[in-house]
Amino acid sequence: MKVLRTLFVATAGADADRVVQAFAASGYRLTPCHAVNMPSLKACLRELPQIIFIFPGSRLSIEKVVAVLRAGEMDIPFIVLLREPGQLNLTETMQLGAQDCVALEDSQRLVPTVERELVAAVLRYNLREQIVTDHLLQEIDQYILHKYPMHEVAGRICQRMVDLFGFSLVWLGMKAADGTIEISDAAGAKNYLKNIAVSWDDTPRGGGPAGVAVRENRPVVLSTDAPQFAPWRARAEQHGLRRILAIPLGLHGEVIGVLLMYSAQESAFDSFAVSRLSAFAARVTVAIIEAREQQELRLMEVAMRNASNAMFITDYAGKVEWMNQALTRISGYTREEIIGRTPHVFSSGLHEPTFWQEMWLRIASGQDWRGDIVNRKKSGELYTVTQSISPLFGEKGELINFLAVQQDISEKRRLEEEIHYLAYHDALTELPNRMLFQDRLQQEIIQAKRNKSEFAVLFIDLDGFKAVNDARGHATGDNLLQIVAQRLRGCVREGDTVARLGGDEFTILLRGVGHGEGLHRVLRKIIKLVAQPYELGEHAETVTASIGISLYPQDATGVEKLLIHADEAMYRAKQGGKNRWVIYGQADVVMPD
Known part of the structure; x- marks a missing residue:
């Protein structure tokens, strides 16, 4: 079992036991530390927990715990547990400084949420360590040059x-x-x-x-x-x-x-x-x-030749006269392919002509220049460097050469992009998560107000998923959710949004669609595709979809109300027999042919 060092802040023993059991079912063994006051909190933090749980309204408030973490520059995922769904929303949670909030009873969402935050924390740590390492490498280069x-x-x-x-x-x-x-x-x-x-x-x-x-x-x-x-x-x-x-x-x-x-x-x-x-x-x-x-x-020559950063010297016209081995390693071009040519050989074509004009005007006037450049390797692969260019002057003060130093920051950029992606997407299905869905919903509200148009919000819950998950295991359940995500994507247009809120709950934003045949056509397609059998290893399983729909602007004009109304309509669909849809505010529960 995977061991997870866990800090429970002002958490009742029974509540902590429920969390421990939920993780044990997913192959984790929690090693808990309990904090009931500030001294015990600081003692637990010295043990470097990997995850922190707290309930809102505890004597040790969320704000106090966040303040201690920030004072100690500790990046530990912080999850707020809710005794009742809706006790605190995600926006309020993040404003307080925590990463997410999960209802204690929602055990299916708890473990994936923690796993996502643990991955994000590792990526943030690796990015910080990469930045520190790069900085220290530059310092070592300076030690040699001096x-x-x-x-x-x-x-x-x-x-x-x-x-x-x-x-x-x-x-x-x-x-x-x-x-x-x-x-x-x-x-x-x-x-x-x-x-x-x-x-x-x-x-x-x-x-x-x-x-x-x-x-x-x-x-x-x-x-x-x-x-x-x-x-x-x-x-x-x-x-x-x-x-x-x-x-x-x-x-x-x-x-x-x-x-x-x-x-x-x-x-x-x-x-x-x-x-x-x-x-x-x-x-x-x-x-x-x-x-x-x-x-x-x-010493000076070898230092430059073996520097971790790429270096090259050009004449006043920009033709390369000298380069170190790092430039070949980063760009893929040999010394023979670079010497005598201008740095245009690395051009990716992604920068505007004005970018280069401003750079050359500055260095030609004898001033240093520094900026990020996207280059292209000999293989065609793009890479990003932070480049600094220093003018070199002759004995009489005339400008004769330029020294360029390039630091490859491609990995740093990749980590930043990966962290940003993980913050707005569900790790299992790669669909937008709740945060991104709410943001797109808010943008669609603004657009619809401006254009006096309408749209539909669909709240989808899978019927029978828990039985499959319990009987076949979490790996099979995860596989089923991934297939459902693919099928839902195939039911909508490119401009629409399919998201996973957690567990077996999905939402869809249908742009420019109101109550009518267009909406019903999409609903019939979802019901039909979701209900088709799922080939999961040696077994074939079947689940269905209960769908609730809220319409803008008829049912609500705000993000929260549109989601609440769609959720309420979905529960009516379940109560009406499942495998059907309900439009909020309408009496009929529709079961497709």
């Missing part, structure tokens, strides 16, 4: 990693010929290293993460309670160190040292973090090697 000596480079790297990543301790060691590891510099809990002995040879002192990383040339993640860490466990416990990542520093297969990071968090250094920090360590290796070089000209 020709800092070896000990200063090592010290600056360790201190900045403590500052930016929040590690408890970072140290950098160099591999010695006698089998020991010599500590070059450290930052954080440096007393831990006092009189410490670390080796990379095949002895007990070489069995720790540093020794294994150097000896086997691979990253090593280790908890301080691991048997091989016994020689250093007591001093680690004194400093609150719980988890360690050791990454070898090497070039062309030769290990020259090791970078050690220590965290107070037992869950630190997942596979994504190890991958990102390993790439970062490769750049640290270059920095260390360059810092050990004493020849200034070679």
Whole structure:
């Protein structure tokens, strides 16, 4: 079972048990911590919960909990549990600072909501860590360009990693010929290293993460309670160190040292973090090697050639005269294909001519320029860079060259777009979620008022879904919901909106459709398609749809009322025998032929 560290704020034991049971049915084991006042809240937060639940009106209010999270810069998904549906709406919940609200009795929506928020939290964390890593890589490039000596480079790297990543301790060691590891510099809990002995040879002192990383040339993640860490466990416990990542520093297969990071968090250094920090360590290796070089000209040239960012120098006319290897790696073009040509070779065609004119006017006047550019690789793939251009002047002050530095921010942009998508779409069906549906509904109201037009809101609930879900399992139920989503999309036009509110509830916005044959034609099609059998592995299942309809402007003119009326009409359809529709305000319950 998947373990989920959970914080219940001012939650009754019976209510917490219901949540625990709902997650257990979906393969989760909650490890709860209960907070009833501010001291216990802060104690629970020190255990780094992955999700927080609270009821509105608790003595520890939503606002107080949010204030504590923000003060501690903690990004933990925060779900408000409602004892009664409609006690608090989503807009009010988000204004208070929580991510979502779920009725306690709506167990089918609770688990998917938490799973969605956990994914979004991971993406936000990865984006933040990627930004920090990119920033630190730029700093390391500057260390090399400024020709800092070896000990200063090592010290600056360790201190900045403590500052930016929040590690408890970072140290950098160099591999010695006698089998020991010599500590070059450290930052954080440096007393831990006092009189410490670390080796990379095949002895007990070489069995720790540093020794294994150097000896086997691979990253090593280790908890301080691991048997091989016994020689250093007591001093680690004194400093609150719980988890360690050791990454070898090497070039062309030769290990020259090791970078050690220590965290107070037992869950630190997942596979994504190890991958990102390993790439970062490769750049640290270059920095260390360059810092050990004493020849200034070679240092400057190698630094630029091995910089993580792409660099190139053009003449006054814009033709490339020099470039580093990173430009080839990012663009896919070889040195021979770039030298002598202008940067137009990277053009994606997506920028207006005025964009380039303004850039050239600025740099031609001797001023720096910085901005984001969408380029095209040799393969045709688009990528985005943040580019800075600096004019270079001759001995007499004349403008002779331009230096361009490009940082590839494609992954950062991709993460931002993914987070934005997840915020407005249902992760299971990829349909718009409640928030996006309400936004489109509000926009349609504005448009309909302006054009004096009408539209219909459909509220759909699946009949028999719970029986299938209980009998066949959640995976089969999820598959059925995905097929329903596809069928509903096929019932409407491109400009209409199909959304999933949660569980087995869907909504549809039919633009420009009022009460009449056009509406009835869509309703008949939905009823017919939803009722067709679903081939789910070895079994075929059948569900039907109960549909409630509210019409604008006859039934309501606001978002909330239109949804409420459609929901009420849907319940009338269920009470009337299911597999039929009801239009709000009309007495008839319609069962299609």
